Amino acid sequence: MSIIVQKFGGSSVADAEKIHRAARRAIKAKLDGHQVVMVVSAMGKTTDKLVALAHEVNPNPPRREMDMLLTTGEQVSISLMAMAIQAAGHEAISFTGGQIGMITDASHTRARIRSIDADRIHRELDAGRIVIVAGFQGVTEEGALTTLGRGGSDTTAVALAAVLRAVCEIYTDVDGVYTTDPRIVPQARKMKEINYDEMLELASLGAKVMHSRSIEFGKKYNVPIHVRSSLTDTEGTMIVAQTAGMEDIVVRGVTLKRDLARVILIGVPNQPGIASRIFARIAENKLVVDDIIQNIVEHASEANIGFTTSKADAREARMVCEQLAREIGVRSVELDEDLAKVSIVGVGMKTHTGVAAKMFQALADARINIQNITTSEIVISCIVAAADGEKAVQVLHRAFELDKEQ
Amino acid sequence: MSIIVQKFGGSSVADAEKIHRAARRAIKAKLDGHQVVMVVSAMGKTTDKLVALAHEVNPNPPRREMDMLLTTGEQVSISLMAMAIQAAGHEAISFTGGQIGMITDASHTRARIRSIDADRIHRELDAGRIVIVAGFQGVTEEGALTTLGRGGSDTTAVALAAVLRAVCEIYTDVDGVYTTDPRIVPQARKMKEINYDEMLELASLGAKVMHSRSIEFGKKYNVPIHVRSSLTDTEGTMIVAQTAGMEDIVVRGVTLKRDLARVILIGVPNQPGIASRIFARIAENKLVVDDIIQNIVEHASEANIGFTTSKADAREARMVCEQLAREIGVRSVELDEDLAKVSIVGVGMKTHTGVAAKMFQALADARINIQNITTSEIVISCIVAAADGEKAVQVLHRAFELDKEQ
Numbered sequence: 001m002s003i004i005v006q007k008f009g010g011s012s013v014a015d016a017e018k019i020h021r022a023a024r025r026a027i028k029a030k031l032d033g034h035q036v037v038m039v040v041s042a043m044g045k046t047t048d049k050l051v052a053l054a055h056e057v058n059p060n061p062p063r064r065e066m067d068m069l070l071t072t073g074e075q076v077s078i079s080l081m082a083m084a085i086q087a088a089g090h091e092a093i094s095f096t097g098g099q100i101g102m103i104t105d106a107s108h109t110r111a112r113i114r115s116i117d118a119d120r121i122h123r124e125l126d127a128g129r130i131v132i133v134a135g136f137q138g139v140t141e142e143g144a145l146t147t148l149g150r151g152g153s154d155t156t157a158v159a160l161a162a163v164l165r166a167v168c169e170i171y172t173d174v175d176g177v178y179t180t181d182p183r184i185v186p187q188a189r190k191m192k193e194i195n196y197d198e199m200l201e202l203a204s205l206g207a208k209v210m211h212s213r214s215i216e217f218g219k220k221y222n223v224p225i226h227v228r229s230s231l232t233d234t235e236g237t238m239i240v241a242q243t244a245g246m247e248d249i250v251v252r253g254v255t256l257k258r259d260l261a262r263v264i265l266i267g268v269p270n271q272p273g274i275a276s277r278i279f280a281r282i283a284e285n286k287l288v289v290d291d292i293i294q295n296i297v298e299h300a301s302e303a304n305i306g307f308t309t310s311k312a313d314a315r316e317a318r319m320v321c322e323q324l325a326r327e328i329g330v331r332s333v334e335l336d337e338d339l340a341k342v343s344i345v346g347v348g349m350k351t352h353t354g355v356a357a358k359m360f361q362a363l364a365d366a367r368i369n370i371q372n373i374t375t376s377e378i379v380i381s382c383i384v385a386a387a388d389g390e391k392a393v394q395v396l397h398r399a400f401e402l403d404k405e406q
Numbered sequence: 407m408s409i410i411v412q413k414f415g416g417s418s419v420a421d422a423e424k425i426h427r428a429a430r431r432a433i434k435a436k437l438d439g440h441q442v443v444m445v446v447s448a449m450g451k452t453t454d455k456l457v458a459l460a461h462e463v464n465p466n467p468p469r470r471e472m473d474m475l476l477t478t479g480e481q482v483s484i485s486l487m488a489m490a491i492q493a494a495g496h497e498a499i500s501f502t503g504g505q506i507g508m509i510t511d512a513s514h515t516r517a518r519i520r521s522i523d524a525d526r527i528h529r530e531l532d533a534g535r536i537v538i539v540a541g542f543q544g545v546t547e548e549g550a551l552t553t554l555g556r557g558g559s560d561t562t563a564v565a566l567a568a569v570l571r572a573v574c575e576i577y578t579d580v581d582g583v584y585t586t587d588p589r590i591v592p593q594a595r596k597m598k599e600i601n602y603d604e605m606l607e608l609a610s611l612g613a614k615v616m617h618s619r620s621i622e623f624g625k626k627y628n629v630p631i632h633v634r635s636s637l638t639d640t641e642g643t644m645i646v647a648q649t650a651g652m653e654d655i656v657v658r659g660v661t662l663k664r665d666l667a668r669v670i671l672i673g674v675p676n677q678p679g680i681a682s683r684i685f686a687r688i689a690e691n692k693l694v695v696d697d698i699i700q701n702i703v704e705h706a707s708e709a710n711i712g713f714t715t716s717k718a719d720a721r722e723a724r725m726v727c728e729q730l731a732r733e734i735g736v737r738s739v740e741l742d743e744d745l746a747k748v749s750i751v752g753v754g755m756k757t758h759t760g761v762a763a764k765m766f767q768a769l770a771d772a773r774i775n776i777q778n779i780t781t782s783e784i785v786i787s788c789i790v791a792a793a794d795g796e797k798a799v800q801v802l803h804r805a806f807e808l809d810k811e812q
Contacts, residue, residue, distance in 0.1 A: 057425055
């Protein structure tokens with residue numbers, strides 16, 4: 001009998017009605033002949049509310065106690081889900097992370113899974129029960145409660161699917177992974193399949209379907225992940241290792257990262273260790289760098305070093321850089337607050353040439369100025385003016401014919 | 407070094423400010439040289455809200471899942487309390503019931519404590535930490551979460567005090583145990599001491615300071631219990647085995663139980679097993695009987711059998727009795743909905759005569775009609791008209807000179 005792990009996020013269990021809807025979905029899978037494990041998140045905005053409560057009591061809440069607090073959110077959801085399934089006349093049992101032996105390290109608020117004891121789950125499944133597991137949480141060997149950090153419930157679901165050799169269904173408020181944001185390009189198509197690496201890039205480039213950590217987990221253990229809607233029965237998108245005609249599809253999707261800013265240090269002395277000193281200082285101030293931009297001028301005594309960051313961090317980033325500029329003798333610090341990053345993603349890029357040229361030409365034809373370019377094996381990104389962002393996405397979606405069945 | 411267990415109820419941890427106030431009290435006890443264990447309840451009305459949520463999902467929620475749900479309330483409180491103490495610069499660590507080995511039987515929603523592993527608590531106390539334990543909860547040997555039922559946090563506190571050989575302080579919104587309700591008798595006095603048995607009777611007669619189960623626990627293990635205010639520093643009431651001049655004080659307190667109703671079956675056939683059949687039916691319908699009233703008429707073929715119950719249950723009790731009446735051939739069923747019970751309590755009664763007579767005379771002098779009398783070793787109760795209830799309390803408080811220092 002095949003096992004399905006179904007994961008329901010906070011918005012899919014936000015109230016009694018939604019809990020019943022999720023319960024019906026699990027029951028249907030069971031009646032279809034599967035053994036069903038559900039992983040549920042905290043209801044709606046519960047986690048945010050608990051975090052706010054903690055900060056009311058202690059502006060710098062200790063991590064161990066934060067985990068003690070936050071794990072209650074999922075515990076509420078699993079008990080209600082079990083009640084809902086039993087109300088519908090089916091057997092169900094809920095478990096905290098600790099109760100199913102989800103052992104993690106002791107890095108509170110960002111723990112890593114060490115092992116999972118699947119025996120208890122198998123026993124309950126074999127007894128005909130739907131098993132409901134609290135997402136996002138585990139325990140240390142010593143029994144302290146831990147949480148897995150952002151995207152933790154997805155990670156729980158994929159990890160469980162790995163040990164149970166199950167398919168993992170991620171129920172969410174979108175019905176799959178699209179070639180781009182349909183709000184920007186109405187012709188955007190839902191993909192039937194996508195490769196783990198492509199999905200990882202889409203996730204890190206701002207597609208909010210799943211957190212990249214759980215996709216990495218899926219890739220490592222080769223777990224088939226089905227991203228689908230909690231509202232409809234239509235098929236979503238399968239995330240797998242090998243997609244049909246994988247090499248033939250050059251570009252799989254287009255992403256837009258908005259609200260970027262760029263800080264450039266102009267005239268940085270060309271000395272060894274300068275770049276590391278700059279980015280160490282940035283990290284000390286807990287500023288998150290998106291991409292690093294460096295204009296290397298050979299044999300020159302000066303260089304320009306810059307980076308993109310979120311608009312929210314931009315002013316502080318400039319202040320930190322201005323302080324640095326005084327210390328190391330940089331000519332000036334420039335800030336551009338109105339930028340966006342448009343990227344194309346596809347595993348097929350590896351084996352096709354001319355992809356970058358086609359991208360740049362398409363943007364040029366639309367009179368969109370490229371302010372910076374970064375590339376990786378399966379991604380090409382261009383920094384453009386914020387005002388050009390959506391247009392750039394539309395142009396690239398059309399240029400690579402993503403609106404057509406592939 | 408002496409250990410103090412401090413228990414804070416829901417109203418004493420209802421918001422961030424109150425949590426900080428409770429935290430300061432624990433810190434003060436620590437600075438005074440004690441080792442401190444705190445037991446906390448769920449914040450304010452949390453438990454009620456969770457129960458309502460459960461009923462929204464399932465009108466008849468399974469008990470195991472109810473415990474999974476309700477235990478989250480205390481878990482939130484303990485984490486916030488630990489955060490508050492750490493915010494004040496002191497060391498603290500929180501534990502769920504399971505984490506300190508509070509092992510119970512598997513009677514979900516009303517579990518009984520089997521054992522407590524004090525080692526972990528001693529280790530943390532010896533390391534200089536304030537230990538914060540979730541009240542109301544435990545785990546079975548198999549690791550399922552359980553709750554201890556009504557008054558559960560008091561029970562947790564007293565049980566911990568028993569195994570730690572500690573004094574148990576119960577912080578609440580009243581500043582001790584009074585000779586009667588001060589809202590009825592402004593001259594009511596706070597008692598310095600009270601005996602376990604007297605306190606048990608007061609609790610079962612409606613004094614809401616502590617649940618009787620935790621007092622029984624205290625009596626069994628001889629735990630000194632200090633009931634005191636969470637708002638002031640004044641001494642409260644000590645509940646102990648032996649009070650000073652215990653035998654000399656005939657009446658310790660006067661209680662009033664309001665909103666009682668009485669159902670009487672008139673003309674019940676005088677056959678063996680009839681009474682048991684009546685009260686079995688009452689129990690099946692989950693109606694709670696306060697006192698049983700039976701007029702035995704010797705050699706007669708009929709008797710009158712009745713009982714008092716809460717006003718809320720009265721109509722349903724009458725319906726159940728009317729059905730019964732048809733089945734067993736009872737002449738009629740009478741219902742009186744407007745009654746109250748006034749009681750006097752005191753261990754000294756055992757060794758003094760004339761207490762009942764004095765009570766009846768005092769009520770008669772005030773022209774209060776006694777509708778029924780029930781007695782136990784240390785309690786005498788009279789059923790009176792609801793309208794006479796408060797007056798009866800005032801009269802008895804004066805007659806037994808409870809307003810004077812004893």
